[in-house]
Amino acid sequence: MRTCCICLMISLAPWLHGQTEPPACLSADEDHRLLMETLGISALRPGRSPDSTAANAANYDPALADPWPDLPDPLRTDKGKVVKDAAQWWDVRRPEIVEHFEREVYGRVPADLPGVTWEVVFQEVERIGWTPVTVKKLRGRVDNASYPPVEVNLSMVVITPASAPGPVPLLMMFGPARVPAPNQPSREDFGQLNQVLRSLISQDSGGQAILDKYPAYEPLLRPPGYNPWGFWDASSLADGRVADLVQGGWGCAFIEPASIQADNGEGLTCSGIIALANRGQPRKPDDWGVLRAWAWGAGCGLDYLEGDPDVDANRVGIEGVSRYGKAALVAMAFDSRFAFGLIGSSGKGGATLHRRNFGESVENLAGLGAYHWMAGNYLKYAAADGVQGDLNASLLPVDSQELIALCAPRPVFISFGIPEEGDAHWLDHQGSYMAAVAAQGVYRLLGARGLGVSDDYRTERMPPVTHGMLEGDLAWRQHTGGHTDAPNILPFMAWAEKRMNEKPQP
Numbered sequence: 001m002r003t004c005c006i007c008l009m010i011s012l013a014p015w016l017h018g019q020t021e022p023p024a025c026l027s028a029d030e031d032h033r034l035l036m037e038t039l040g041i042s043a044l045r046p047g048r049s050p051d052s053t054a055a056n057a058a059n060y061d062p063a064l065a066d067p068w069p070d071l072p073d074p075l076r077t078d079k080g081k082v083v084k085d086a087a088q089w090w091d092v093r094r095p096e097i098v099e100h101f102e103r104e105v106y107g108r109v110p111a112d113l114p115g116v117t118w119e120v121v122f123q124e125v126e127r128i129g130w131t132p133v134t135v136k137k138l139r140g141r142v143d144n145a146s147y148p149p150v151e152v153n154l155s156m157v158v159i160t161p162a163s164a165p166g167p168v169p170l171l172m173m174f175g176p177a178r179v180p181a182p183n184q185p186s187r188e189d190f191g192q193l194n195q196v197l198r199s200l201i202s203q204d205s206g207g208q209a210i211l212d213k214y215p216a217y218e219p220l221l222r223p224p225g226y227n228p229w230g231f232w233d234a235s236s237l238a239d240g241r242v243a244d245l246v247q248g249g250w251g252c253a254f255i256e257p258a259s260i261q262a263d264n265g266e267g268l269t270c271s272g273i274i275a276l277a278n279r280g281q282p283r284k285p286d287d288w289g290v291l292r293a294w295a296w297g298a299g300c301g302l303d304y305l306e307g308d309p310d311v312d313a314n315r316v317g318i319e320g321v322s323r324y325g326k327a328a329l330v331a332m333a334f335d336s337r338f339a340f341g342l343i344g345s346s347g348k349g350g351a352t353l354h355r356r357n358f359g360e361s362v363e364n365l366a367g368l369g370a371y372h373w374m375a376g377n378y379l380k381y382a383a384a385d386g387v388q389g390d391l392n393a394s395l396l397p398v399d400s401q402e403l404i405a406l407c408a409p410r411p412v413f414i415s416f417g418i419p420e421e422g423d424a425h426w427l428d429h430q431g432s433y434m435a436a437v438a439a440q441g442v443y444r445l446l447g448a449r450g451l452g453v454s455d456d457y458r459t460e461r462m463p464p465v466t467h468g469m470l471e472g473d474l475a476w477r478q479h480t481g482g483h484t485d486a487p488n489i490l491p492f493m494a495w496a497e498k499r500m501n502e503k504p505q506p
Contacts, residue, residue: 020147020149021279021280022149023150023270023271023280024280024281024282025266025269025270026266026269026270026282027265028368028372031265031266031268031269031283032265032368032371035282035371036379038284038376039376039383039386040388041379041380041385041387042383042385042386043384044366044382044383044384045363045383045384046363046367047365048359048363050426058358058426059359060359062358062430065356065430067357068355069355069458071399071401071438071457072397072402074093074401074439074441075089075441075442075445077092078397083445085445089442097405097406098334098406100398100402101398102286102375103286104286104377104378104381104396104398105349105374105396106288106291106375107287107289107292107374107377108292109288109292109334110288113273113277113296114142114143114144114146114277116141116142116154116300116303117140117141117143118138118140118141118304119138119139119141120136120137123135123137124182124183126181128180128242128246131243131247132163133159133160133161133162133181133246134160135157135158135180136157136158137157137177137179138154138157139153140154140156140300142273142276147276147279147280150272150275150276152272152276154255154256154301156177156254156255156256156304157177157180157253158170158304158305158308158311159242159245159251160311161249161250164249164310167309167312167313168249168250168251168312169250169251169496169497169500170251170252170253170311170312170315171251171316171317171318171319172252172253172254172301172302172305172319172338173252173253173254173255173318173319173320173324174255174257174327175254175255175257176256177254177259178254190218193220194218197219197220198219240486244489244490244493245489245493248490248493251311253301253305255297255301257294257324257327260272260293260297261273261274261297262290265368265371268290269281269282273296274289274290284376285375285377288375289372289373289375290373291323291327291330291374292330292375294324294330295328298328298331298335299335299337302316306337313337315500316337316339317339317496318331318340319341319343319344320342320344320346321484321485322344322345322483324344325343325345325346325350325485326350328341328342328343328346329341329343329350329403332412333404333407339411339500340496341410341412341413342413342415343412343414345415345423345427345484346414346427346432347427347432348361348362348365349365351400351404351414351436352427352431352435353399353428353432353434354381354393354400355399359425359426359427360427360428361382361393362378362392362393362396365378366379367382381393381395401434401437401439402439405439405441405443408439409473411448411473411474411496412474412475413470413496414432414475414476414477415488416477416478417479417481417485418465418478418480421481422483423481423482423484429462433462434458435457437455437456437460438457439474440453440474443472443473448474450474451469451472451474451475452472462478463476463478465478465480466478470491470495473499
């Protein structure tokens with residue numbers, strides 16, 4: 001399903017002074033309270049606290065973790081009929097699940113979103129370690145002719161091995177769209193720049209006094225990690241995942257979430273694609289939240305990649321960690337063009353069950369600090385008092401095993417670290433594993449392979465750390481690091497390549 005199209009910038013309406021209302025620009029508190037009033041919610045339960053001494057401390061006792069152990073069955077329709085074949089899944093059950101997630105959890109993407117025009121800001125050949133790479137810095141201009149007060153420019157960097165014999169598989173990642181190893185001036189150019197800077201500094205009497213004390217001082221220095229041979233040491237890169245990917249013959253892309261929609265409630269009526277789509281007005285309860293907006297932006301990035309000759313558009317995956325892990329799973333679930341996913345430490349709203357009482361809670365996601373990720377209707381399930389009474393997570397019509405199931409039969413790799421290294425108990429690793437177990441039936445129905453364990457999510461327990469369950473199209477691995485998926489990149493690549501080689505490409 002295409003989520004965004006590349007188009008020419010076509011003026012839809014003239015910008016006439018005084019005819020367009022300015023954006024509401026509500027604060028997060030104002031917007032949150034307005035949603036509660038719209039939904040008839042008088043009070044929300046407070047979110048759980050990671051502080052074990054707090055009155056509302058998060059539960060970490062496994063014996064108390066499953067107050068609602070019965071999950072919605074991905075293979076039973078809303079009318080109670082068992083889904084027995086792929087046709088029933090695609091025609092009946094999957095649309096039901098999509099509707100529930102759109103209405104109650106992540107929100108609906110507007111049908112009339114403006115188009116995006118991608119342009120290459122610059123392109124250069126860089127080196128990461130000994131590997132030459134082609135780097136493109138891109139800007140995606142969203143047509144705002146229908147509402148000029150809000151401008152949205154998507155930011156993305158695409159990195160591919162320069163010497164690849166043909167189009168390469170690529171992993172799109174949510175994160176800052178920074179150039180990994182920018183070319184630096186030569187020694188001669190650095191010398192000339194330093195002469196110019198010293199001349200400018202000397203025009204100030206205080207600056208000249210300092211220069212007189214340090215006659216050999218050079219204002220500009222070559223950055224650390226850039227050696228005399230003209231390439232960056234891969235070990236010096238802030239993100240070692242880039243080196244692993246390009247040295248393995250893959251490409252990668254970083255799409256900047258903040259360029260799509262700010263990670264806060266203030267931006268919902270002031271900036272970003274949600275404000276543009278709503279003409280600066282507050283959301284309706286089933287309008288999209290930030291996770292869905294980030295996923296839409298990733299789909300726009302994929303639109304560009306489908307026309308990039310250096311990229312095999314049939315083998316583009318999506319990746320994210322933490323809140324971006326949530327967004328990556330949402331993108332994978334709702335956009336079938338993503339061929340595989342690497343979902344890192346995603347917690348509630350991602351791969352972990354909403355119904356679990358362990359660590360983070362639905363109340364945390366409905367509170368002021370995270371409500372913007374979700375549809376407004378999600379707040380109902382944290383309501384302590386209101387027109388619909390006291391609701392809780394057990395009343396959600398769907399749960400995370402069905403979000404994973406929406407990705408089937410495409411391969412999904414669920415990644416976590418360990419609490420001892422900072423991948424906190426808060427994320428409920430076991431709850432995410434249970435969701436993966438409960439999604440297996442859909443994978444098998446569609447001819448794919450699950451984790452290779454029973455479907456009894458109540459009794460199945462996570463495998464030992466570093467014992468990867470990597471033989472199926474649904475994979476799980478817990479590495480020894482912290483809140484990152486970097487230690488799982490190499491296992492993921494080997495797993496994904498095996499999946500791609502088993503399935504003939506179109």
